[in-house]
Amino acid sequence: MTRTLMKGNEAVAEAAVRAGISAYFGYPITPQTELLEYLSRRMPELGRAFVQAESELAAINMVYGAACTGHRVMSSSSSPGVSLMLEGVSYIAGTEIPVVLVDVMRGGPGLGNIAPAQGDYNQMVKGGGHGDYRPIVLAPSSVQESVDLTVLAFDLAEKYRTVVVALSDGSIGQMMEPCELPPMQPLRTEFPEWAVTGSAGRERRYLSSINLDPPAQERTNLRLLKRWQEIEANEVRCKEYYMEDAKFAVVGYGSTGRVALSAVRAARAEGIPVGLIRPVTLAPFPTKVIAEAAKKVEGMLVVEMSSGQMLDDVLLATKGSVPVEFAARMGGVFMLPDEVSTEIHRLVKGPLTTDGHPRDRWLARMLKQN
Amino acid sequence: MVIKDTEFETVVYQRSETLEDVHTHYCPGCTHGTAHRLVAEVIDEMGIKGNTIGVASVGCSVFAYNYFDLDFVQAPHGRAPAMATGVKRVFPDHMVFTYQGDGDMISIGTAEIVHAAARGENITVIFLNNANYGMTGGQMAPTTLPGQKTTSSPSGRDVESQGFPVRAAEMVSTLDGASYVVRRSLHDPKNIRLAKKAIRTAFEVQARGLGFSMVELLSTCSTNWGMSPVEAQNWLAEKMVPYYPIGDYKVHSAVANLRF
Numbered sequence: 305m306t307r308t309l310m311k312g313n314e315a316v317a318e319a320a321v322r323a324g325i326s327a328y329f330g331y332p333i334t335p336q337t338e339l340l341e342y343l344s345r346r347m348p349e350l351g352r353a354f355v356q357a358e359s360e361l362a363a364i365n366m367v368y369g370a371a372c373t374g375h376r377v378m379s380s381s382s383s384p385g386v387s388l389m390l391e392g393v394s395y396i397a398g399t400e401i402p403v404v405l406v407d408v409m410r411g412g413p414g415l416g417n418i419a420p421a422q423g424d425y426n427q428m429v430k431g432g433g434h435g436d437y438r439p440i441v442l443a444p445s446s447v448q449e450s451v452d453l454t455v456l457a458f459d460l461a462e463k464y465r466t467v468v469v470a471l472s473d474g475s476i477g478q479m480m481e482p483c484e485l486p487p488m489q490p491l492r493t494e495f496p497e498w499a500v501t502g503s504a505g506r507e508r509r510y511l512s513s514i515n516l517d518p519p520a521q522e523r524t525n526l527r528l529l530k531r532w533q534e535i536e537a538n539e540v541r542c543k544e545y546y547m548e549d550a551k552f553a554v555v556g557y558g559s560t561g562r563v564a565l566s567a568v569r570a571a572r573a574e575g576i577p578v579g580l581i582r583p584v585t586l587a588p589f590p591t592k593v594i595a596e597a598a599k600k601v602e603g604m605l606v607v608e609m610s611s612g613q614m615l616d617d618v619l620l621a622t623k624g625s626v627p628v629e630f631a632a633r634m635g636g637v638f639m640l641p642d643e644v645s646t647e648i649h650r651l652v653k654g655p656l657t658t659d660g661h662p663r664d665r666w667l668a669r670m671l672k673q674n
Numbered sequence: 675m676v677i678k679d680t681e682f683e684t685v686v687y688q689r690s691e692t693l694e695d696v697h698t699h700y701c702p703g704c705t706h707g708t709a710h711r712l713v714a715e716v717i718d719e720m721g722i723k724g725n726t727i728g729v730a731s732v733g734c735s736v737f738a739y740n741y742f743d744l745d746f747v748q749a750p751h752g753r754a755p756a757m758a759t760g761v762k763r764v765f766p767d768h769m770v771f772t773y774q775g776d777g778d779m780i781s782i783g784t785a786e787i788v789h790a791a792a793r794g795e796n797i798t799v800i801f802l803n804n805a806n807y808g809m810t811g812g813q814m815a816p817t818t819l820p821g822q823k824t825t826s827s828p829s830g831r832d833v834e835s836q837g838f839p840v841r842a843a844e845m846v847s848t849l850d851g852a853s854y855v856v857r858r859s860l861h862d863p864k865n866i867r868l869a870k871k872a873i874r875t876a877f878e879v880q881a882r883g884l885g886f887s888m889v890e891l892l893s894t895c896s897t898n899w900g901m902s903p904v905e906a907q908n909w910l911a912e913k914m915v916p917y918y919p920i921g922d923y924k925v926h927s928a929v930a931n932l933r934f
Contacts, residue, residue, distance in 0.1 A: 326764050327760065327763050327764050329759075329760065353763035353764060355759060355763060355793075357756065357789070358785050358786070358788075358789035359785060361753065361756070361785070361786075362753070362756040362759075362785065362786055362789065363756075365749065365750060365753035365756035365757050365760065365786070366756050366757065366759045366760035366763070367760060368747075368749075368750075368753075368756075368757055368760060369729070369747060369749075369756065369757030369758060369759065369760025369761040370760035370761060370763060370764045371760070372747045372757075372760075372761065373727075373761055373764050373765055375764040377760070377764070391750055392750060392753070395750050500727055500745040500746065500747055500761075501727075501745065501765070502724055502725045502726065502727060502745050502765070502768050503723070503724050503743070503744060503745045504723075504724025504725060505724065508742075508743055508744055508745050508746070509745050509746075510739040510745065510746035510747065510748065511746075511747045511748070512730070512739065512746075512747070512748035513748070514736060514737075514748060
């Protein structure tokens, strides 16, 4: 096994190359820009298409056009840029074509800053653009996982003709770690039966998201929802650590999940029976895993770098059956293992309650400190 | 002896192979039908039907894909040149064209058209300018003439508060990446013939890999202008042509020497 020391953004770019992208369209934005820069060298070297677009709006629509031909294509951006892309993402979802998008999240709202954050959870997991659709959302916690999920993203996008978002953040995009890269896949030379490739020798095809007949649009919506049910049934991915005998569970994803693992290990070393549930697919959400864990543990702690956007989904899964506590940093402030350790100790010490809202208790503590 | 009429018939005009045999949703007197026909004839004549991908836009031409016997994609409002860029970059040997109106191309899609031209994307843009937003019922567009009444400039476009019209062909022609940028009109047979020649030239530019080509077609919108088709054609000739002069705004030297 050959491992290469790579920056997260560049590793994702190389993974996409090896997954067989024919084209990349993007726009510079920190902390995602190395992905664009890497591909500006790599794609022409391989005789493949690279375009630095005039905006994220244009980039996602270049992706839309190229994806309609059945080629593997992608774009990447960071929070404010992804907001601009969501018009196109909705059209892509409505047209039912496979597209992979990488969001290297940063602090917000607004222009915010360039530090890591997880404030785009609701935006991506709940759809983001207008209309009724759900993208698959993958949440890597390391450079290696970013590589692996990039390859998986293309496979899932094509299997379900859907948008797949790899939801990373500035820390994973910027950090260097050793990783094993996937084998180089050949570029596509045959295209799916829905692809727009020129009508020579067959009936013409068109790809569109417009449907002026409401009942026909509703049939499309039902088809999308049925496909989503299949995705929910088949594609939930979740990592569990030390959960076999756990009396307490921490729930965190992406870089926060990884930080929480350090805190969980430290707590285990102290003899505290705590485990970690780290959702790898945020959509579909591992609702069942969390609901099952809720039956076994005395309390849960949700940690994330947003104001409790994933917390809402955990509360929907636990349905008030177990006390849930919450801890977070926001605005680009990175959560550290010691902070999670403190929260684990607070959880274990109690008192635990299902009354009130965990976000309110956390906010009261934060405001007191500040 | 009965002589069949057909024995003396010579076909001088028939449906283009590239057009579907369907009714369109366009209004009576609208020049979209003429423009569709011209594009289809050029595709017929060049024998590129199976190798051409169209990009429809948002506006009256949103359903263009229903009328051409071609593979088509349909772009979000203003984004057709970006979608066309995506298609062309993965299929460089295919012919790719956008079909856009003025609200789409030179209002919400200004960035996309300017940068597709600046990059010299090897695509063809068919741009219909009818001085208003047709699909939504005749609102003011960037191309609406000073003083022209629309549903969102009911007293006539006041340039003091609503600004001046945009001359798209002139603007795009300033970009080094643009190889062929011309304006034609669809208000009478002579101009329609000239328009077809320009569309053919634009497609030939793309076929030879010479870069970005755009044909602006001055068009009528009799319904929203509140005129009969004849009145609309006269209004186009008398009001629009002076503001939007017919002409060749950019003809790269490599294009000027084209023979086909």
